[in-house]
Amino acid sequence: MSKLLWQPSEVQIKSSNMFRFMTLINERHGTSFDSYDGLYQWSVDHIPEFWKEMWEFAAIKASKPYDQVIDDANRMPGARWFDGARLNFAENLLRYRDDRLALVFRGEDQVRRTLTYAQLYDEVARVAMALKDAGVVAGDRVAGFVPNMPESIIAMLAASSLGAAWSSCSPDFGIKGVLDRFGQIRPKVLFTADGYFFKGKPLDSLARIADIISQIPSVERLVVVSYTHQKPDISAISNAVLYDDFKSAQDGLEIDFAQLPFDHPLYVMYSSGTTGLPKCMVQSAGGILIHHLKELMLHTDLKREDTIFYFTTCGWMMWNWLVSSLATGATLVLYDGNPFHPSPKAMWQMAQDEKISVFGTSAGYLAALQAAGVRPKEEFDLSPLRAVLSTGSPLSIESFEFVYDAVKSDLQLASIAGGTDLNGCFALGNPMGPVYAGELQCRGLAMKVFAFDDDGQPVVGQEGELVCAAPFPSMPIYFWNDPEGKKYHSAYFDVYPGIWRHGDYIVVSEHGGVVMHGRSDATLNPGGVRIGTAELYRQVEQLEEVEDSVVVGQKWENDVRVILFVKLAPGFDLTDDLKNKIRKTIRVHASPRHVPAKIIPVPDIPYTLNMKKVELAVKKVIHNQEVKNKDALRNPEALDYFAGIAELQEA
Known part of the structure; x- marks a missing residue:
């Protein structure tokens, strides 16, 4: 039996979004769940009903309601979600327009920048107008070779407000890595910064970006954000314009959010590409929106009063996941650079200064922190901190214990696991449940996840293949340049027909948790x-x-x-x-x-x-x-x- 590390109090349980959602299900469906287990089983047994309730609970903004939740809950791939609905992803993330902080940016240069929700809306409106004037229309691609900074989020929201799909790489990608990705999807507009900081040094991006756009003829406009220099010289780069000169100068603009089908393309994400050209996975606006809100509102218990941070780059799906937090009205803290600069304590100084309540990072960072002998609770006021999230690789039992011993004893440690493919999680946190050392707290609501043995049968308490036996909204709608769906099918469905095989090796524990054992193809x-x-x-x-x-x-x-x-x-x-x-x-x-x-x-x-x-x-x-x-x-x-x-x- 795994060691129990934390149990939420009755007050914590009953104040959670998950408890509120469970109470709603009990009232509407005649159930009497008093814990996560019953709610989870109901969610996988009643998938259309679950997502209908999630749509309402998340207050999805749509100009036209859906005709049905799903056309066939037994078809995977190919199930169609929320047919008939018309919505816009950016409109849902920009539902607030007040003076509450939306974004706080802290880079290695230590200059703190903030944007309120009202200011964020105004910036997106200006960039959306500029993109429209540049000829961007629904179905185009807009890309970013960008640090994790406010302009990256603004550009993504502006593109999606028009119905263009967004795709991004972080500036530490090499030229070939960028060409392997953006070269396939042929963006019309590319955003970049003049450079970025790492370990205290400014690094130039313009030389690489000039090389990159010379090999992607689809790029009609390169928009350069000034970051490492006040006014970088871009005269030698064709079709380049500074961000401040590109965005509209008009005040008081209203965004004309394009109303599009639920399955309209939003993001193009990429596989790691270690076995050839990266696979380009196209994900839908509605699917990402409702899936992220389920994970953020219910599993992370994110609320308007929260301040959420995730250490990520724009080349990792956790950036996309973090950005969706805007739909809850929370404050997002963005950091770009090395998390150990200028010292291993840097992120915890920031957590104290920004009163971060949800701190997201990787298993590797927590292991490195422990190895460096850092004990944040002894030096910093972390009283607002109520959750630490970890992903990227399996979190060891020792790292679980380290968080409770050295960071804070009363918090929810949610080790989460999923993938770029679904831009979300198969297993993650449960604010109503206990934390056991080495275990992810639960399988995600409406995610019909099993561990399959060698005979393709579900097993509990023993190792097996992670599979998902029912469709979910954030599945890729298709792969780029895969007209017959052959690459898509072989990626997930060639072993168990009609069942998603993810490629991870797991144990589902007796109490419903999940233990990760690494990639199954590396077993x-x-x-x-x-x-x-x-x-x-x-x-x-x-x-x-x-x-x-x-x-x-x-x-x-x-x-x-x-x-x-x-x-x-x-x-x-x-x-x-x-x-x-x-x-x-x-x-x-x-x-x-x-x-x-x-x-x-x-x-x-x-x-x-x-x-x-x-x-x-x-x-x-x-x-x-x-x-x-x-x-x-x-x-x-x-x-x-x-x-x-x-x-x-x-x-």
């Missing part, structure tokens, strides 16, 4: 026994001698053997004693099956641009297979270390 199979990589990382990376690691399976003598690569912490060498310590730690705390056949030091561990370990790429390199798209990696040179390692040819 190790020594002796035919399936082992999730997260189980090894949890043991290895709590050792002070190990800074980072990656584990893969190597084909060996008609079987698979476990190979562990370690990046050592400064001042340590991989001695026989340390190898024995690592093996003993794994044997005692995981199992003898988890013990690696080889432990090999490497100077660095490769990551995608979204900070996920690339186990599959490492596996390809050690088997002398080509890694097709190294530009999808944050540090592609790290892969070179894994080629031709003599020790891998030895017994």
Whole structure:
């Protein structure tokens, strides 16, 4: 049984949006749920009824009501949601126009900028007018090669107000990485900043952007935001205009929000692209809106009085998720730069200063914070903080315990997991439920999630494939350049027809929680026994001698053997004693099956641009297979270390 770390009080439970929603369901449907379990089961058994109630609870703004919630709740892919409805995504996010703070921007330059909801509306109106004058119409694409700053949100909202689809990359992407993405979708307008800050240094973007737009002839206008310089010189870049000169100079503009079908394209998101060109996943305005509001309002308990922060870039789906918080009227804190600059305490100083109530980050950040010996609760006033969210990779039991020990004892720690594909979560937080060490609190409402065993049967308490057996609104409506849907089908539905296979390896616990065990395609199979990589990382990376690691399976003598690569912490060498310590730690705390056949030091561990370990790429390199798209990696040179390692040819 997992260790109980936190239980909400009766007051906390009854003041939550989730409790209010559950009470509403009881009143309207004659049910008598008193906990999440009953509500969850009802939601997956009554999917059309659930989403109908969610539409009303979230007060979705639509100029025309829907005719039916879903045409066929048993068809996946291809189910049509909320046919007949006409709405606009940006209109729903800009429903407030008052003097409450909408955005707070804190970059590494330490200059604090704010926008109220009224000011945000005005800025979006000016940029929307400029985009319209530039010829942008519904169905066009507008892209951003941008830091996580207010202008990025303004540009997205302006584009979506017209019915254009938005797509973004963060400025740390390489030229080929950007071309692989934007080159496919052919945007008409591209927003960028002149540069960005990282670890205290201003880095130029204009040289790369000039190269990029020279290779994307669809771009008719490049809009440059001044960030690292007051007035950057853009004279050498064709079709370029400064943001302040581009936006309309008119005052008091009203936005003419294009009223479009529920499934009108809103975002183009991308797969990591480590096995070839990134897949371009097109997601709908209505689907993203209602799915995000379910997760923000119910699972995160976000309210108007909250201040929410998520450490993210514009190249990660958590940016899109965070931006939808505007529809609740909350205050969003944006940060761009290194979270450890100028010190490991930087984000917690900001949390205190901005009175952040919901703090979102990654599992890697929390592990690094613990390794740095930072104990925020001892130095900062975090009294407003009521929730910490973590995603990106499985959160270890030690990191769960660290948050309650070193950050705050009375908060909801919601480890959340889903994917770019759905721009949301399969499993996440429950403000009415307990937090157990190592477990995501619950499966998401109306997400019919199971762990499937090798026979395709649901199992509880044992490891299996994460699947979703019913459609949900935020599924991609299609993949770009995939007219017959073949890429879409093979991505999720080629193993279990009509059932979404996500590619994660999980356990559904007896009390309804979820434990993540890593990517199923990176699962190790020594002796035919399936082992999730997260189980090894949890043991290895709590050792002070190990800074980072990656584990893969190597084909060996008609079987698979476990190979562990370690990046050592400064001042340590991989001695026989340390190898024995690592093996003993794994044997005692995981199992003898988890013990690696080889432990090999490497100077660095490769990551995608979204900070996920690339186990599959490492596996390809050690088997002398080509890694097709190294530009999808944050540090592609790290892969070179894994080629031709003599020790891998030895017994």
